[in-house]
Amino acid sequence: MDQKHKKLNELSATAICGNDISSSVLYVSALAIAFAGQYAWITLLMVSFILLLYRKIYGEVVGALPLNGGAYNALLNTTSKATASFAATLTILSYMATAVISGNEAIHYIHHVIPAIPIIISTIILLGIFAFLVIIGISESAKVAIGIFIFHLGSLVILSGFIIYYLFHSGIGTLMENWRFPIHGDGSITNAIFFGFAASMLGVSGFESSANFVEEQQKGVFPKTLRNMWIIVSIINPLMAIFALALFTIPILQSEPYQNTLLIEMGQKVGGEWIARLIALDAFLVLSGAVLTSFVGVSGLLERMTLDRIMPPFFLKKNKRGSSQRIILMFFLLSVSVLLITRGNVSLLAGVYTISFLSVMALFAIGNILLKIRRNQLPRPEKATWFAVLIAIIAASFALIGNVIMPPKEGLPSNIMVFLYYFIPAMLFIIIMLNRTMLLKVLLKIIDAIFDPIRRLVIRLDRNILHTIDKINAQEFVFFTKGDNIATLNKVLLYISQNEHTKKLKIVIAFKKPEDIPAKLDEEIEFLDREYPEIDVELVKVPGTFCPELIEELSEKWKIPINFMFMGSPSDKFSYRIEEFGGVRLII
Numbered sequence: 001m002d003q004k005h006k007k008l009n010e011l012s013a014t015a016i017c018g019n020d021i022s023s024s025v026l027y028v029s030a031l032a033i034a035f036a037g038q039y040a041w042i043t044l045l046m047v048s049f050i051l052l053l054y055r056k057i058y059g060e061v062v063g064a065l066p067l068n069g070g071a072y073n074a075l076l077n078t079t080s081k082a083t084a085s086f087a088a089t090l091t092i093l094s095y096m097a098t099a100v101i102s103g104n105e106a107i108h109y110i111h112h113v114i115p116a117i118p119i120i121i122s123t124i125i126l127l128g129i130f131a132f133l134v135i136i137g138i139s140e141s142a143k144v145a146i147g148i149f150i151f152h153l154g155s156l157v158i159l160s161g162f163i164i165y166y167l168f169h170s171g172i173g174t175l176m177e178n179w180r181f182p183i184h185g186d187g188s189i190t191n192a193i194f195f196g197f198a199a200s201m202l203g204v205s206g207f208e209s210s211a212n213f214v215e216e217q218q219k220g221v222f223p224k225t226l227r228n229m230w231i232i233v234s235i236i237n238p239l240m241a242i243f244a245l246a247l248f249t250i251p252i253l254q255s256e257p258y259q260n261t262l263l264i265e266m267g268q269k270v271g272g273e274w275i276a277r278l279i280a281l282d283a284f285l286v287l288s289g290a291v292l293t294s295f296v297g298v299s300g301l302l303e304r305m306t307l308d309r310i311m312p313p314f315f316l317k318k319n320k321r322g323s324s325q326r327i328i329l330m331f332f333l334l335s336v337s338v339l340l341i342t343r344g345n346v347s348l349l350a351g352v353y354t355i356s357f358l359s360v361m362a363l364f365a366i367g368n369i370l371l372k373i374r375r376n377q378l379p380r381p382e383k384a385t386w387f388a389v390l391i392a393i394i395a396a397s398f399a400l401i402g403n404v405i406m407p408p409k410e411g412l413p414s415n416i417m418v419f420l421y422y423f424i425p426a427m428l429f430i431i432i433m434l435n436r437t438m439l440l441k442v443l444l445k446i447i448d449a450i451f452d453p454i455r456r457l458v459i460r461l462d463r464n465i466l467h468t469i470d471k472i473n474a475q476e477f478v479f480f481t482k483g484d485n486i487a488t489l490n491k492v493l494l495y496i497s498q499n500e501h502t503k504k505l506k507i508v509i510a511f512k513k514p515e516d517i518p519a520k521l522d523e524e525i526e527f528l529d530r531e532y533p534e535i536d537v538e539l540v541k542v543p544g545t546f547c548p549e550l551i552e553e554l555s556e557k558w559k560i561p562i563n564f565m566f567m568g569s570p571s572d573k574f575s576y577r578i579e580e581f582g583g584v585r586l587i588i
Contacts (some may be wrong), residue, residue, distance in 0.1 A: 008220045012142035014209060014228045015149035016296055020206025022152060022236065023102065026109075026283050028203035029241040029339050030262040033253045036196025038178045039189065040243040043196035044203065048234035051204050053392040054361070055226045057368045062211050062222055062295050064371060064380035066579045066585075070211035071360050071448035074367030078374050079588050081310065085430045087363045088305055090356045091212070092298060093422055097353035098205065099294035099335045100342075103127050106287035112264065112280045120343075124336055126288060126562025135325045141292055155282035156236060159267055159275065163243045166270040175246040180528050182454050191559040198402025201395075203237050205357045206290065208364065212297040223381070240266075241331035295328060304326045307563050307583070309501075311550040319439040337529040338422075354403045355419040362396040365389050375586060377571040378578065437472055437501050476504040476558065478565040479587075480546060483509060484516065486524040488588060492566070495587045504536045508554070517541060548580045548584055 009015070030460035032040035049081045069076065076084035100123075107122045133141040157333055183192050210217075210225040217225070244262060247269055252258055258265050263283065303324050315326045316386045345387060368389050371378070404416050432439060444465050451457055477500060479492050489507065496505055507525060511517050522539060529537040544550055555562050561583070566588035570578070578586070 007329060008213075008221065009214050009218055009510060010221050010224045010228075010375065011146055013213075013217045013221050013225045015145040015211040015289075016142055016213070016293055017225055018149050018229055018232060019145055019286050020098065020153065020209055020293035021204060021288040022149070022206075022232050023290045024203040024205060024233070025236045026105075026157070026287070026501075028200060028237055029244055030253065030259045031199045031202065031265075032196050032241060033244060034259060036192045037250050037254075038181060039193055039202070040245070041195055041238045043200040044241055045234075045236040046193075046197055047200045047203055048230070048238065050201075050395045051207060051230050051233060052394075053384070053388040053491055054204075054207065054365070055223075055230055056382060056388055057392055058208075058211055058226055058364050059223050059382045060380050060384050061364065061368050061371055062214055062380060063162070064375065064378045066214050066222070066576070067304065068212055068215045068302065070208055071367055071483065072301060073211075073304065074364060074371065076308065077369060078370035080478055081308065082431075082434060084433060085305075086427070087360060087367075088301060088310070089423065089430055090363070091208070091301055092357045093352050093419075093426060094208075094360055095294040095298040095301075096331070096335055096422075097263070097356065099127065099291050099331075100339050101292035101353060102287045102294070102338065102341055103182065103335075106284045106291070109261070109264075109280045109283035109287065113277055114538055123339055127166075127332055127335050127339075130291045130295055133292065133326050134299060134328050135319065135323050137323060144287055145292055148285045148292075151281055152286040152289070153232075155164055155278055159263065159279060160239070160243070162271040162275060167243075167246055171388075171515050174249060175242070178245045178250050181250045188586065195402055195406060195531055196396070197395075198399045198406065200237075201399035202354060202356060203323065204361075205231060205353070207233075207550050208360055209293050209297040211364075213300040215298065217295075220531060223476040242405050251318075263545055295331065299324055299327050299330050299366065302331070307561075309324050310430065313431075335442065337394035351438040352419050355400065355416065356423075358403065360395055362400065365393045365396065368427050375569045378569045378574045378586070379574070390576075427448060431513065440469055451463040458513075472501045473503045475502050475564060476506060476508045476560050477502050477507055478554070478558075478560055478564065480508050480510070480551075480567045480584075482568070483521060484568065484588075486527070487566070488526065489528055490531075492588060493528055493535065493537070495566075497532060497535060499538060504538070506538050506540050506558070508540045509543055510542045510544050510550060512543075512545065546575060550581065551581055551584060556571055 009580045015468070029040065029044070032043050036043045060255050063501070065073055065077050067073050072084045072091060075087050103123045103126045104119070106126060107119050108115065110122075111117050111119060130141070133491070135146060185187060207226070207229055210222060210229070214222050241261070243526065244266060247266055248258065253262070261280075263279045264276045266277040302311060302315060305311045306313060306324075306327070315324060315330065317326055319325050322508075368384060372386075372389075444462065447461050447465075451461070477496060479496075480488075481489065484492075492507075493505070496502065507515060519540035525537060525539040542550065542554070551562060551565060554560070563583040563585065565584050566582070570576070571584050580585070
């Protein structure tokens with residue numbers, strides 16, 4: 001945790017998350033045309049507008065709480081661990097699906113150039129390569145991401161140049177013909193735009209990734225990554241939809257081959273085989289970059305969850321380069337197992353990917369609302385308006401509903417059913433981790449009842465389990481007070497008793513002069529200690545000024561990690577920013 005490593009600049013951070021979001025151009029235009037036909041470019045522009053709102057939403061939340069974890073971090077500091085863990089589970093599932101789908105699709109694209117490549121084995125090797133890159137260090141993996149990102153943008157510029165040249169000579173008759181084409185399905189423009197918008201929202205997957213590794217970025221870089229990703233999506237996706245409608249008729253665009261490899265078909269038509277091969281290579285690289293984004297994002301998220309004792313502490317061990325290799329290896333093995341279970345039919349993961357991603361977007365906007373209500377005094381560099389946040393939630397909800405009710409491909413289960421197959425086991429694991437002391441106590445009762453005749457065995461098991469429970473509850477926690485009244489301190493005790501496993505709480509007040517300490521504070525602490533017999537409440541008076549140095553000093557002195565220390569929300573007049581305190585949590 002104490003190891004320092006080089007932080008990411010604007011280009012590096014943008015490349016890591018930009019590869020994920022910009023890779024959407026390979027499938028989202030075709031997907032939007034499949035549902036919205038000639039109105040696909042309109043639905044993609046609608047998505048661009050929603051993403052503009054989310055720029056402010058993410059900027060406000062992460063600006064106020066610049067810690068890894070994305071939606072998990074936002075909800076952890078405004079609600080309870082259980083709610084935050086729900087968002088984290090969705091995020092992890094989204095990353096898992098992204099890694100498997102992107103890796104498998106990348107191999108399919110390179111298979112277009114080299115047919116002899118085995119799909120499943122090559123996908124596993126690709127996942128392993130990017131797991132290794134993240135293990136050796138995020139700075140080193142960022143260099144690979146930058147190369148992929150620049151090559152991808154360059155390939156799209158070349159493709160666009162050839163398309164414009166082709167249309168200059170051939171005209172836009174096909175585009176005009178498509179505009180008069182009857183709406184697919186029931187002929188309703190409203191339904192076409194609704195389902196087209198729901199499908200088009202997948203074009204912003206990856207936008208949430210930057211928030212999950214914000215601590216790895218240099219100061220001021222995060223909002224720039226949001227701006228850069230918005231510009232890329234706003235230009236590339238609608239433009240490619242218009243180009244596709246200008247080159248091919250809608251029935252052709254809605255056929256199976258064009259849905260899978262639209263950009264390759266566009267390159268083949270306007271530039272021949274070498275452009276098609278260039279796009280195939282570009283697709284392989286940028287989808288591989290999306291795999292890298294998944295590993296980087298999930299590493300930051302799971303590390304934060306482990307620090308908060310939701311995941312087992314086993315995953316906290318870091319290597320010399322500051323990477324949590326156990327988290328990365330676990331995620332790699334999980335991704336490989338999912339690939340083998342689905343036998344490479346990644347369409348089965350579409351429901352997991354779609355519903356997880358859109359749910360995380362909606363939850364992040366909800367986290368923004370909670371931040372406004374419960375942490376209003378917390379300083380932040382920018383604010384999203386209530387109108388913008390509500391519109392963003394409504395838009396994400398519509399997209400989520402559209403994908404839930406969207407008819408599945410023939411022979412495949414519905415999106416919501418596939419999602420539940422993966423979500424329920426993952427959520428059960430998190431619930432077990434959150435309630436592990438209670439479950440251990442239940443287990444203890446069962447063992448006592450069943451094995452009472454075998455006394456020696458029961459006694460041995462009793463000792464081991466009680467030791468485990470005591471070890472969990474032995475962790476001390478600290479709350480820094482400014483001299484809060486008894487009602488506020490009572491809220492602190494309620495939060496600790498409901499969300500943390502501990503029997504010891506130090507309430508610390510820093511003072512310059514003895515008269516600065518409220519006269520009734522000792523009496524109030526004694527009262528709270530009696531009211532909460534399960535928690536030993538101790539008042540500690542520390543001469544000095546409340547500052548990051550004091551927190552670090554007390555952490556070393558008492559051997560209490562900083563992420564087990566709490567404080568109330570500071571006002572905008574506070575001398576320090578929340579990130580300077582090294583992970584102190586806000587609970588009031």
